[in-house]
Amino acid sequence: MTSVVPRTLAGQAVAWLLALVAVIVVVGGVLAAVDARLDGDRAARQEVTAVAVSLADAPSTAEAVMSPDPAALLQPVTEQVRQATDIAFITIMDPAGRRFTHTDPEMIGGSYLGSRAEALRGEVHTETYTGTLGPSIRTIAPVRATDGQIVGLVAAGITQQTLSDAWTAQLPLIATIAALVLLFAGAGLWLIRRRLLRQTGGLAPAELRLMYEHHDAVLHSVREGLVVTEAGRPALVNDEARRLLDLDGDHVPSEPESAPVPEFLDGSRTPLVDELYAQGGRTLVVSRSPVPGSRDSAVVTIRDRTELSEALGELDSMTSFAEALRSQAHETANLLHTIVAMIEMGRGAEAARLATSELQLSQRLIDELSESVAEPALAALLLGKTAQAAERGVALTLTEDSLLVDAATQLLPAGEMITVVGNLVDNALDAADPADPWVEVTVIGDASELTVVVADSGPGMAPDVFRRARMRGFSTKSGGDAAGRGLGLALVAQIIARHGGTLTAETTYGSVVTATVSAVATREPGTAEAETGEAAVPSVGQDR
The missing domain is CATH 3.30.450.20 (PAS domain)
Structure with missing residues (x-):
């Protein structure tokens, strides 16, 4: 058996609204009909009062009442007024109630049916009374002579049947208006139903509730x-x-x-x-x-991907270091083969000079790094990057200002320090000008502050490019060169921001990127990244 209740949410909502509108329209129509009846009664009372008082106050009425034949003088006048005002009757009588006029001439001379005591006291009185014409609303007013004496009474009335007929005649108009309201309301609700059907997919309330609960559970899980x-x-x-x-x-x-x-x-x-x-x-x-x-x-x-990205950054740096060590091992093997061959050829003195020269260069570089950088892992990284830069024809130097003590690891752990320096150096190597390729690294740090400055001969990046490179994985490389890139500067910014530091860039003697971490935190960790976004100026070139 088909249910009379609509299935969809749209259908149920519109059905309830239509029922509510129907109730409102019906109640409104009934109230309008009742109000029309009350207005009719009110208007009738005002009309009969006006007619009765007007005739009673007219001097000709008092003269006619005191004349020898009042009926002959007053009957034509009252009939003319009655027809003009469309009321039921106008009766003029003497103080004893004997009629001088009546709608039915045969009733002239008879006694008036209704209250007269109020009028005889000089009052204008309105009442509902059943007389010879049936129930009516009537008003009776005194007629006074010139000396103020009451010489007659005037009564005017409208029958209840006349009022009912007038009220009934208004009912079709009220019903038509109510029907039009229902029609327009139904059309509007039908349009609303169509829109609701589109927005809810024609689902029932239970289906929508079930969908919401399931979707909410899925979203949270x-x-x-x-x-x-x-x-x-x-x-x-x-x-x-x-x-x-x-x-x-x-x-x-x-x-x-x-x-x-x-x-x-x-x-x-x-x-x-x-x-x-x-x-x-x-x-x-x-x-x-x-x-x-x-x-x-x-x-x-x-x-x-925070931990994975940091691990990938460290792995990338270690991979570069391992490649540099393999390259050095290969070069060392070639050098050893050369020295052995020279010894076998009997040129031992020259072999000794060659071995000593290479050893002195390598040892001097190691000594410089060890004196300037107390952190072994970072020193090893810089040594490997130096070899890697030499293979690419780039001059990588550690400035004389560099001085890193062990206490600096309290500000930035060794692993994160390697990630920061390694990525900045890699970016600088990529960005160095091929016509004059050089990279300078400055590392200064103690227990109070750590500063890493990496400069290169490249042109740098525009401020918006630097901002995007720092805020997300981004690379200025294209095609295959860009594969696997886009983490370097983002990782550096990530680490510096986590420790409440700053990452800035400028173009002076070259493209210079400066990362600073201080023991005195002037802001909450994580806010430095947003701050450096305002300071984005041309900076180091391609980002890894």
């Missing part, structure tokens, strides 16, 4: 951050996305001035696939897909 953007602003943010974006409670950023949103939540529908961003002290992998069938909605997924 998904291990990836999920953000749905609509009309350029985030419309839905799940728990993991709130954690990764550092959103408090149920707060969803909606106004750019009060709650700036990350670049990847700018409302764009351009697809993104595993793009790297540095946000709030984290390295995030972001994907974005437009919502099918919607012109301004997109789904953004966010994954935390």
Whole structure:
């Protein structure tokens, strides 16, 4: 058996609204009809009172009442007034109630049926009374002579039947208006139903509730951050996305001035696939897909890759170091073969000079690094980068100002220090001008402050490019050269921001990038990255 209750939410909502409108219209129609009846009675009382008082106050009425034949003088006048005003009767009588006029001439001379005591006291009295013409609303007023004596009475009335006929004649108009209201309301509700059907997909309330509960449970249980953007602003943010974006409670950023949103939540529908961003002290992998069938909605997924990115940065630095060591081992093997051959040829003195010369160069470089950089891992990294730069034809030097003591690791652990220096040096090697390739590294640090300055001969990057490179995975390389790149400067910014430091860039004697971490934190960790965004000036070139 088919239910009379609509299944869909749209149908049920419109049915309830239509029932409510119908009740309102019916009640309104009834009230309008009752009001019309009350207005008719009120108007009738005013009309009969006006007629009775007007005739009673007329001097000709008093003269006619005191004449020898009042009926002959008053009957034509009252009939003329009655027909003009469309009332039921006008009766003029003497104080004893004997009629001089009546709608039915045969009633002339008979006694008036109704109250007369109030009029005889000089009052104008209105009442509902059943007389010879049936129930009527009537008013009786005294007729006074010139000396003020009451010489007669005037009564005027309208029958209840006449009022009922007039009220009944208004009912079709009231009913027509009510029907038109219902018709227009029904048409409007039908349009609302169509819109609701489109917006709810024709689902029933129970289905919508079930869908909401399931979707809410899925959103809260998904291990990836999920953000749905609509009309350029985030419309839905799940728990993991709130954690990764550092959103408090149920707060969803909606106004750019009060709650700036990350670049990847700018409302764009351009697809993104595993793009790297540095946000709030984290390295995030972001994907974005437009919502099918919607012109301004997109789904953004966010994954935390902070620890993996840092590990990849350290691995990249260690890989470069290992490659440099292998290269040195290869060169050393060639040198040893040469020395052995020279000895076999009987040229031992020359072999000794060759071995001593290479050993002195290598030892001097090691001694300089050991004196300036107390951290062994960083010294080894710089030694490897020096060899790597030599292979690429780039002159890499550690400035005489460099001095790093062991206490500096209290500000930045050795692993993170390697990541920062290694990535900045790699960027500088990539960016160095081929016509004059050089890179200078300055590392100064103690227990109070650590400063890393890497300069190169390259042209640097524009401020907006530097900002993007620091805030997300970005590379100025193209094609195959860009594969696997885009983490370097983002990782550096990530680490410096986490320790409340600053990352700035400038162009002076070359393209110079400076990373500073101080023991006196002037801001909360994670805010330095935003601060350095305002100081973005031309900087080191290609980022890894």
